[in-house]
Amino acid sequence: MQTLIRGIAILALLFSPLSHAQDLNALLNDWFAQRLAGFSDEVVVTIRTAPNLLPHCETPTLSVTGSAKLWGNVNVLARCNNEKRYIQVNVQATGHYVVAAVPVARGGTLSQASVTLKRGRLDQLPPRTILDINQVQDAVSLRDLAPGQPVQLNMLRQAWRIKAGQRVQVVATGDGFSVNAEGKALNNAAVAQNVRVRMLSGQVVSGIVDPDGNILINL
Incomplete structure (x- = not known):
């Protein structure tokens, strides 16, 4: 009899909301890790939605809007058959991003010696921080840059290939x-x-x- 009671208790735990939330958390971690591959090699997802508001199926289909960022606070659409639920999650992503290696004056052209890669939390960076160092080669700085400062797209313009009057x-x-x-x-x-x-x-x-x-x- 005690064995039967113990078995029922284990089954109840396996199918409890907590166990389901843990499975969903693992699914979300894998989903974001796949989409951030090449940018981040360390992804940690925390579900912020209450357990009673989570989708009921074991493997919902996940998606985000095309323009949505993939780290920080993100709303994920989860589809279970005909049911749709929005899940609020926080995504911590760690990877490399571009920073100034030396002081760069406004109007200066960036070279390989001007910038370097730094590893850190991508979700804590300013908006539009550049992750690919090739994007900044030969670009012109629109403001003064200090060593270690993350380089953002709005801080640069591409070098003029054509000039007025040419x-x-x-x-x-x-x-x-x-x-x-x-x-x-x-x-x-x-x-x-x-x-x-x-x-x-x-x-x-x-x-x-x-x-x-x-x-x-x-x-």
Whole structure:
């Protein structure tokens, strides 16, 4: 009889809300770890939603909105058959991010010696902190940077590939043809940015700067 009672107690524990929450926590840890692979190698997820508000199935389908960040406080949509529940979680993610290695003056161009990678909590960083060191190479700083300071996207601009007044080649392509002509750039622009060009005829056209400094127009 005691053996039977003990067995029932174990089953009750296995199917208790606490056990279910622990399983869901493990599922969320794996889900976020997969999506943060390459950025973070250490992910810890804490569920903030009350146990009685969690989805009832064992393996819900998880998702977040496309623009949502994947660390810090995150709302996760959990689908169980026809049921939808939002789970509030806190995601701690540890990985590498870009910091200034030396003082960089406003207007200075960043090089390999200007920046380095630092390891720490990504969820505690300022918004839009850069994680890929290749993103900052040859970029121009828009403000003074101190050593150890996290580098954010809004602190930089890409170096101008085209400058206003510069003579440029405009390459217009269409279905089965390509035409080259010369013009003068009317604004500064980096690679992949839009630039307006005044052609020799006086007509103003707009195109995208390619890595070679040509202005590409699709007709």
